[in-house]
Amino acid sequence: MKExxxxxxxxxNQKPSRIYMENGELPIKVLNGKxxxxxxxxxxxxxxxxxxxxxxxxxxxxxSFKHVSPAGAxxxxxxxxxxxxxxxxxxxxxxFTPIANAYARARGADRMSSFGDFISxxxxxxxxxxxxxxxxxxxxxxxxGYDEDALEILKAKKxxxxxxxxxxxxxxxxxxxxxxxFGVTFEQGRNELNIDEHFFDxxxxxxxxxxxxxxxxxxxxxxxxxxxxxxxxxxxxDGQAIGIGAGQQSRIxxxxxxxxxxxxxxxxxxxxxxxxxxxxxxxxxxRDNAIDLYIGEDYMDVLADGExxxxxxxxxxxxxxxxxxxxxxxxxxVSLGSDAFFPFGDNIERAHRSGVQYVAQPGGSIxxxxxxxxxxxxxxxxxxxxxxxxxx
Numbered sequence: 001m002k003e004x005x006x007x008x009x010x011x012x013n014q015k016p017s018r019i020y021m022e023n024g025e026l027p028i029k030v031l032n033g034k035x036x037x038x039x040x041x042x043x044x045x046x047x048x049x050x051x052x053x054x055x056x057x058x059x060x061x062x063x064s065f066k067h068v069s070p071a072g073a074x075x076x077x078x079x080x081x082x083x084x085x086x087x088x089x090x091x092x093x094x095x096f097t098p099i100a101n102a103y104a105r106a107r108g109a110d111r112m113s114s115f116g117d118f119i120s121x122x123x124x125x126x127x128x129x130x131x132x133x134x135x136x137x138x139x140x141x142x143x144x145g146y147d148e149d150a151l152e153i154l155k156a157k158k159x160x161x162x163x164x165x166x167x168x169x170x171x172x173x174x175x176x177x178x179x180x181x182f183g184v185t186f187e188q189g190r191n192e193l194n195i196d197e198h199f200f201d202x203x204x205x206x207x208x209x210x211x212x213x214x215x216x217x218x219x220x221x222x223x224x225x226x227x228x229x230x231x232x233x234x235x236x237x238d239g240q241a242i243g244i245g246a247g248q249q250s251r252i253x254x255x256x257x258x259x260x261x262x263x264x265x266x267x268x269x270x271x272x273x274x275x276x277x278x279x280x281x282x283x284x285x286x287r288d289n290a291i292d293l294y295i296g297e298d299y300m301d302v303l304a305d306g307e308x309x310x311x312x313x314x315x316x317x318x319x320x321x322x323x324x325x326x327x328x329x330x331x332x333x334v335s336l337g338s339d340a341f342f343p344f345g346d347n348i349e350r351a352h353r354s355g356v357q358y359v360a361q362p363g364g365s366i367x368x369x370x371x372x373x374x375x376x377x378x379x380x381x382x383x384x385x386x387x388x389x390x391x392x
Contacts, residue, residue, distance in 0.1 A: 001026050009037045027171035028142070032155045033163035035140055039118055041068045043142040046120025047167055049073060049227040054122040056195055056219045059239070062102035063224075064117040069232075069247065071113035073224045074105035074240035075216075083108070086268045088284045089132065100128040105240040107136060110261050111288045113244075118142075118163075125150045133157070137285065144169040193387060195222050200360055200383040204368075205375045210383070213238075214335055214358045221337030222360060222389065228339070230390040233347075235262040235354060236335045242266075243354070251340070255347045258336075259354040266331045266355070267295045267324060277313040286311070295319060331355035339389040341365040345374035352378045362388050 003020035017037050019026065028043075035043065042065035049070060053061035059075035076098030084090040087108030096104065099121055107114050119133060121143040130150035133141060140163025141154065154164050178187045200210060200218055210218075217236040224234045228246045233254040235243035243262030245254035267273060268291060276294070278287055290311050293302045299318060302308060308315045336351050338361040348371060351359065359375060363384030375382045 001029075004030070006037050006040075007034065027168040029166045031146070031151065031164040031166055033140060033158075033161050035163040035165060038068070039140055039163055042066070042118035043120060043140070043165055043167075045227045046070065046118065047142050049223060050120045050122040051169075052195070052223045052226070053220060056223060057216055057239075060099040060102050061122040062099065062106040063120045064103075064106045064114040065120065066113055066117050069229045070106075070224055070227060070241065070244060071117060072106040072109040072241055072244070073220065074102050074109070075220065076100075076102035077105070077239040079104060082269050082274070085274060087111075088287070092131065094128050094131055096132075097126050097128045099123045099126060100132055103129055104132055107132075109240055109242050109265050110244070111284075112292055113261075115285060115288075125154070127153065130154050135284075139163060140165065142167055191226065191389075191391075193226070193389075195219050195226075199385060199387075202363075202384045202386065203381060204363070204372055204384050205380060205382045207376075207379050207381045210358065210381050214333075214381070217335035218337060218358055218360045218383070221335055222385070225337050225339040225389045225391070227391060230339050230392060232339045232391070233258045234337050235259065235351075235356065236337070237262075237331075237333065237355075242334070251338070251343060252346055252350065254338070255350045259350050262331075262334065262354045263328055264292065264295060266328060267319075270319075270324075270327045272316070272319045272323065272327075276316055279311060279313055282311060295324065328353070328355070333357050335360070337361070339391070341368070341388075342371050343367055345370045347371070348374040348378070348380070352380070357381065359383070360385055362386055 002025055003018055006017040008015050009017040019040055046063045046065045049063050050061040057075050061075050063073040064071045079101055087104050089104050116137050118139050119141040124145040125143045126147050127149045130153040134153055134157055142165040154162055175190055177190050178185055221234040221236045224241050225232050231248050231251055231254045233245045234241055235258050242265040243258040245258030248254040290302050302311055332355045334355040335358040336356045341362045341364045343365045344367055359382040
C-alpha cells in the first residue's frame with residue numbers, strides 16, 4: 001500500500017487528506033478503525049520515541065501522545081502499590097507484563113493530559129496491555145504487532161471503531177525529511193542523534209555523582225524531548241516522565257508547567273489524596289478531575305457545600321498550602337532535561353522545588369556560570385550535552 005486516504009486533515013474543513021510514500025510502500029497496516037491525520041502524526045512520533053527508549057534502556061517502552069507531544073512516556077519497570085492505586089489499576093485482576101507496566105506508567109503520570117491519547121508501544125501488544133487500554137479513553141494504538149487475543153480486545157473498543165495500527169519495526173526512513181508550509185518546501189536531515197551512556201559525561205557542577213538510574217532517567221527525558229514540541233522541559237523519576245512542559249515560548253514557563261505536573265504526580269501519592277472518600281459511582285476520569293481541583297488553588301470547586309456531596313461520601317479536609325509543601329519536600333532524586341540551554345538560574349530554582357537532583361541541558365548561555373552556581377547551591381549534578389533538541 002503506497003497511499004491511504006484520510007477523512008480530513010487537522011480540521012474537518014481541510015480536505016483532501018492522505019498519507020503516502022513517494023517511493024516504496026507505507027510501513028504500516030491499519031488493522032482496525034480509520035485513523036486520521038493527527039492520529040498518524042501522534043503515531044509516527046510516538047513510535048520513534050518508544051523505539052529509541054527501548055534502544056537506550058533495554059526495556060520495553062510506551063508513550064501517551066496528545067496533539068503531537070507526549071503527555072507521558074515510560075519504560076517497563078514494575079509498579080509500586082501506590083502507583084497501581086494512583087493510576088487506577090489496583091483493581092485489575094491481571095498480572096502486568098513489562099509492556100503493560102510501561103503503558104500504565106506512561107498513561108498514569110499525567111492522566112488529565114492523557115485523556116483521549118494515542119498510544120505507542122515498543123513491543124508486541126499482549127493481552128494484559130490490551131485489557132489496560134480497553135478501560136481508558138483513547139483514540140488508538142501503534143505497535144510492531146499484536147497477540148491474537150489482544151487484537152480481539154482492541155477491535156471491540158469504541159463499538160468496533162478503535163484505531164489499531166501495526167508498524168514494520170524494521171522500517172528505516174530516508175535520511176532527508178521534507179514538509180510544506182505555505183506552499184514552500186522545507187528540507188532537513190533527520191535528527192538521528194543517538195543518546196547513549198556517554199551522552200552525559202560532561203558534568204560541570206561540583207557534584208559529579210551521576211548514578212546509573214539517574215543516567216537512565218536523564219536519557220528518558222532527552223529522548224522524550226526529542227519528540228516534544230519546543231520549547232520543552234521534561235521531569236523524570238524512576239523510569240517515567242512525571243511532568244512534560246511543551247510548546248512554551250519562554251523557558252521558565254516550560255520549567256514551571258512541567259514542574260507543576262511533576263508536583264501533581266507526587267501530591268497524588270500523599271495520604272490526603274490516597275484516602276479521599278470517593279462515592280462508589282464516580283468514574284475514573286471524574287476522580288482525576290476532582291483530584292486535580294482538590295490539590296490546586298480552586299479546591300473549593302469540589303469542597304463547597306452542595307458540591308462535595310456529588311463526589312465524596314464525607315467532606316474532605318482542605319489540603320493546605322503548608323501540608324502540600326511539606327509533602328512536596330519529600331520528593332527527591334528527580335531528573336530534568338531541557339531541549340535548549342537555561343538562560344537564567346531561575347529555572348534551577350523552580351526545578352529544585354520539585355525535587356530535581358540531576359539536570360541535563362545543552363549549555364551555551366552567556367549566564368552558564370550563574371546556572372552552574374545555582375546548581376552548586378543545591379548540590380545538584382548538571383551535565384552539559386552540547387546538543388539542542390528542538391522539535392517542530
